[in-house]
Amino acid sequence: QEIPEVVLNVRGEGVERLTQRHSGNINLVRFNPALSVEQAVLRAQKDPRVEYAEPNYLLEAANTIPNDVFFGAMWGLSNGDSLFGGAQTPADISATRAWDITTGSNDLVVAVIDTGAKLSHPDLSPNAWVNPREDPNNGLDDDGNGFTDDKNGWNFYDKNKDVFQSASDDLHGTHVAGTIGAVGNNGLGTTGVAWHVKLMSLKFLGGSKGSGSTGNAIKAINYVIDQKNRGTNVRVINASWGGGSDSQALRDAIAAAGNAGIVFVCAAGNGGDDGSGDDIDEIADFPADYSASLDNVISVAAIDSGDNLAGFSNFGHGSVTVAAPGVGIWSTVPDVREYAPISGTSMASPHVAGIVALMLSNKPSLTPKQVRDIIVSTAEPTTALASKIVASGRASAYNALTETPAAKGKPVITRASISKKKLTIDGIGFLDGSSIIEVNGVAISGVKYDSSYGLGNGTLSRLRSEPGKKTIKKMFPTGQFVNLTVFNPTTGERSPQFATARF
Template identity: 40%
Template sequence: MRRAPHSLPEAALLLERHGVDRLIALRFARPIDPPRLAERLLRQYPNAIEFAEPDYLLRSQLVPNDPLFSFQWYLRDRNVFPERRADLWAPEAWDITTGSSDVVIAVIDTGIDAAHPDLARKLFVNPGEVPNNGVDDDGNGFVDDVSGWDFVRRDPDPDDENGHGTWMSSLAAAETNNALHIAGVSWGSRILPLKAGDERGNFSTSTIIQAVNYAVAMAARGVRVINMSFGGPGTSVGLERALAAANDARIIAIAAAGNDGQNNDMVPQLPAYLTTRLDNVVAVAATDRFNQLAFFSNYGRLNVDVGAPGVGIIGLTTRNLAAELGRSDGTITGNGTSQAAALVSGIAALISSAYPESAPIQVKIRLLANADRIPELAGKLVSGGRVNAFRALDRDEIAPAPITDLRVLSGVTPPALTWTATGDDGLLGQAAFYDIRYSSSPITASTLRFALRVKDPPRPQPAGTIETWTIPSDIPPRTYYFLIRVFDNAGNMAESNQVEVTLTP
């Protein structure tokens, strides 16, 4: 039997005997295939390298004790091989953060069953309001608004007469690890129920706008996420302005893409279409357990950002409705982009918890750039993938280098811009997204919001690549200033120089 080393020199000899004192870890500036590279290094240097293997990333996986968690395949599906997982990778994300109580999710829906045992302790409480005294204590125009508001009946009790709002609230942030019912995505986040839908599940744009405005007013109290699990064909200037105010208040808004099986690039879906107009709106499609677009889900290469599980989703509902369905435990199972959006709202709350200084555009980029790319979703969604909560929490503090050589490509018709791609970390790697803006006057920090966004920008190429982009022919002729914002997968951003371009008929 060997004895333990009695000194550092003895320990060093022991490590040398096993060869672990000669280990070297290699880091690469751009993506590689670790197993293939390890095999190639062994072939090329058989006398210098004893062994080569990938530097595997292993983590603990925090699993809650909620009894129905094992049925929540969309949080962690243990019945498939890792490469076929279609879930959110929630336990891996929970090892980083389970959500902060400082982050409030405003759920604009049909209300909430505030007495549900898995939700009762998750409600936001307005610290500026005294309950039931008939006085608007905080002077915000709403009397006794302790935990939300009913914009349908105009009272401080956003009770859920439909069940949908309770369901969405539970998916985003049900009380978790309490040995009761289900697990929510963001354990720590609080819920602000804002009732804008009636007992039939109908929403008017006027009540939605009022609810968004209320959420903006509560930004100082911690509202960072708005969930919008509703929709229909149309557009709305009023709602766009309300959500633009939410963007300025550092609130991200997650919208359901719709359940009509249609292409949203052809028919605008309200409010999801606003993703192309506002930095803080994310449109979510539904995917199934096989990483396929759900048969009912709307899609759109330009107007729907990312997919999330939306088939066979178990959640909480009002106990009255659950009893009618024969579920005495207050649960319900079903499908929809509503459910997919609520899950993404929970992930957005996790991101805001881990990175509280993030602007809405940074949260949005994290959701899109870190999605698991799925071949079946390519060309159907902006990201071409399904959200991954774990990857969305990636820590990366190095921004891309700014583009410094943006210029008009000479002698080309139609006109085009050219530049040298920078990278993900400074001048290394490959950035995640470009945001190309144009305006009739020079673009400044204060006027960026008014600059028009190009709907279909190219994807960044590896650092050092000379890129060329043809200016779309549908931009009206006149003189414009063009600017490119470069984002990495963590939402870090750098801007290009501006270039003046005159478009002629």
């Protein structure tokens, strides 16, 4: 009898010799799910006829590192390789691991609705979208879409075909475009999240303030939808702008884009005049707030290289979808520098737009809702983002491509709020239905598990206890600090102590 049959004592084995007979007797054994790999290895190791047994480990290609000159400064793509991030935390979007799977597709188009973009930039020109149905130099509207000579898109601000006007006017859009899709591994400057992609430029912002009208934003979105309907594989819009009031017309246009199979990625916004980020669940900011009601909208907050929410970044548990790098982001610029770092949620949004481009290059059948759900469910939870945004974490290109939720971490408390009747704590690693809140080592009663704070890895970012006034007064004496911990009985893990007090 074959050794696998006797040793493993299960049906359905298959044996494949891995060595020549004169080189030993190493076999690859396949068996049915009745026996786990771990059980099979242990059983085989106990058999005296078996010299050794081990799993058939899965191997992965080494992380893909591009040769672009400024890649070492691009902490948002790979913090461990960054000269500036210092690998203080992961903080990046796991781009190098994602590039082992795909670097994008030259068939996929991302529309940059922004200021203009200098698509003649040496790191952008190979990835510039060219309208295949238009002769750009004949003064005619060849494709009959109402726009004459629209080679790379359209300038709705100046009402002409020239999507690039000047370095001062179009710096913002050029920088955004580079983060999405600067050519990768070409030995020049920076790299985009998607090395292979086509960039459509739709200018509606301009002037000294970089502003534009809602009407022109709607025209730009409608242009994208029309191109999609004409056969252009445009699947993503990046909208690194906001600040307007709620517009039904704009919302309808974004919804129409979703119905056409287009994902709308937008900046969460940079707060008010004070320079501090706002909770846009309370102080609305559009179009970011549409992410709460439209399933093709992904609004993006900004983090720094330490995985902290940027001080200027808006947030909102119901209105901001996910976070991405947005501080000191190197990308293409249209002036003599050619490359420069800029900060803002405008820089965070194109990181996610680039991830979406990779996802749709790898799996074109995904719907906008599926894309959004995958990005949320595979985000890496962080303490700084716990309960502050939908995902409570940072977008991961690798996790999104492999549809792999983040690992469940140990419980950590980041914030606590005590009222007369209840205790609310935020953090990561809380287990739905089983986590216990402890006050100075004593379990508190009445723990509530709110599924609206559920994360893709099966954990929660918020726990509440409503034991009533009497218990709150007893366990939280006024003005006295106590130590809170969260204990997960199923794993035996307990959070570090978190000191708080009721005043």
